[in-house]
Amino acid sequence: MNSPNRNLAIVRAVRDQKQKVAAVAKRFGVSRQRVYQILADYDAGGDAAVAPKSRAPHTHPQAVPEALRNDIIDMRKQLTRHGLDAGPETIAYHLAAQGKRVPSTSTIRRILTDAGLVTPEPKKRPKSSYIRFEAALCNEIWQADITHVFLADGTRVEVLDFIDDHSRYLMSITAAAAFSGAAVAAELTRLISTYGPPASTLTDNGLVFTARLAGRKGGRNAFEKVLTANRIQQKNGRPGHPQTQGKIERFHQTLKKWLAARSPAPTINELQHLLDEFADYYNTQRPHRALGRRTPAQVYTTGAKASPRDNPKEEWRIRNDTVCTNGKTTVRYAGKLFHLGIGRAYASKKILMVITDKHIITSLADTGEVITEHYIDTSRDYQKPYWKTGDPPLNPHQ
Structure with missing residues (x-):
């Protein structure tokens, strides 16, 4: 032997x-x-x-004590049960916050794997293969999007959210049965009054965000009008390429995981209460790995802010139309339809409208004769002509 x-x-x-x-x-x-x-x-x-004796030390001062190992496993289960991030980095953050010894993330991952709490994902794309972009300053880019969730009775509702690209700060999150372009523009206006205007926005190509894929029908929509008025640059992702808005898409995963760990809300109002609770947790309690384990609120409130620097071009367009029998025609401005008084004398006449933002000059298509001029007042539906006969006044206040 x-x-x-x-x-x-x-x-x-x-x-x-x-x-x-x-x-x-x-x-x-x-x-x-x-x-x-x-x-x-x-x-x-x-x-x-x-017989040969083992050279291994009798004690291992760096070994993870059994009590700490159990704390790590219990913390993983508790975070997962509440729909919260439960990765090694997050567990390490919570251990430090509790004043406990913090093993390396690789050690925590090994403990979780040995406990059968990690599901292998061999086909998952490695993080090193992603090209990561991040705005350099707070308010440099605001990302916005609309996702959907379901109430307890299965009703589908929409959730509108805005996040700051640099700090991941959740500017707002709102639930509604459906969001119109005007509602989205109103929320952007509210955020601008609260946080100041961002330098740019990044959204997909939904009609509530941009009219550029609608063949310029009606010109810029309400959201785009707010951007233009505040000199904010508009950025849109390529159609069918949601990776451009990767941060807000990833945010939706965190949101829905958190909601899935709770009973579905029976009403929109109760859903909004849940969203408000989540916003507070996300902004002030949840450490973010991309932020050096700081919270979005810590980064946003202490970081330097960018400001708008865009020089938007004046919007102009032309429209061919026919005057209705009641002497009126319609035009869409900021996503809203307005009725313009032309005059019954021009009923059924073909007209050409040259539109520069709120200013509209209407002429007869056959002769080129200018017949009316309008300045749109967004506070009312019906727009009286600025003038009808003779030479136009020198300014719109005459």
């Missing part, structure tokens, strides 16, 4: 093969004193006495 025990081989060489101690010591690379010690140990205890 082969044996890896060198000490026993030394014993056999001296005792069984009758070799000299000096020769055996030279052959095995040890001193003669060491050979005599091995022989003495063998005589006293047999094979076990000369």
Whole structure:
């Protein structure tokens, strides 16, 4: 039988093969004193006495105590049960917050894996393959989007949210049965009055955010009008490419995971209460890995702010139409339809309208004769003509 025990081989060489101690010591690379010690140990205890001893230390000062290991496992289960992030980085943050010893994230991950709390995802794309973009300052880019959730009775409702790209600060989150363009524009206006205007916005190409894919029907919508009025640059993701709005798409995953851990809200009002609770947690309690384990509120409130610097071009468009029998026509401004008085004398006449933002000059399509001029008053539906006959006044206040 082969044996890896060198000490026993030394014993056999001296005792069984009758070799000299000096020769055996030279052959095995040890001193003669060491050979005599091995022989003495063998005589006293047999094979076990000369068996190789482990060189591992008797104690492991860096080993994770069983109590801490259980704390890590319990914390993982508790965070998961409440729909919260439960990765090694988050667990490390909470351990530090509780004043406990914090193992490395790789050690925490190994503990969770050994406990069967990690599901392997071999096909998951590695994070190193992503090209990550982040605004350099707070208020440099606000991302906005609309997602949907379901009430307890299965009713589908919409959730509108705005986040700051740099700090991930959740500017607002609102639930409604459905959001119109005017409602989205109103929320943007409210946020501007609260936080100041951002330098730019980033959204998808939904009609509540942009009219650029609608063939310019009606010109800029209400959201775009607010951007223009505040000199905010508009940015839109490529159609069918949601990765451009990756931060807010990832935010929706966090939101829905948190909501899924709770009973569905029976009404929109109760859903809004849940969203308000989530917003407070997300902004002030949840550490963000991309922010150095700081919260979005910490970064946003202490960070430098960008300001608008866009120089929007004046919007102009033309429209061919026919005057209705009641002497009126319609035009869409900021997503809202307005009625313009032209005059019954021009009923059924074909007209050409040259529109520069709120200013509209209408002429007969056949002759080119200018017949009316309007300045849209957004506070009313019906727009009286600025003038009808003769030369126009010098300014709209005459």
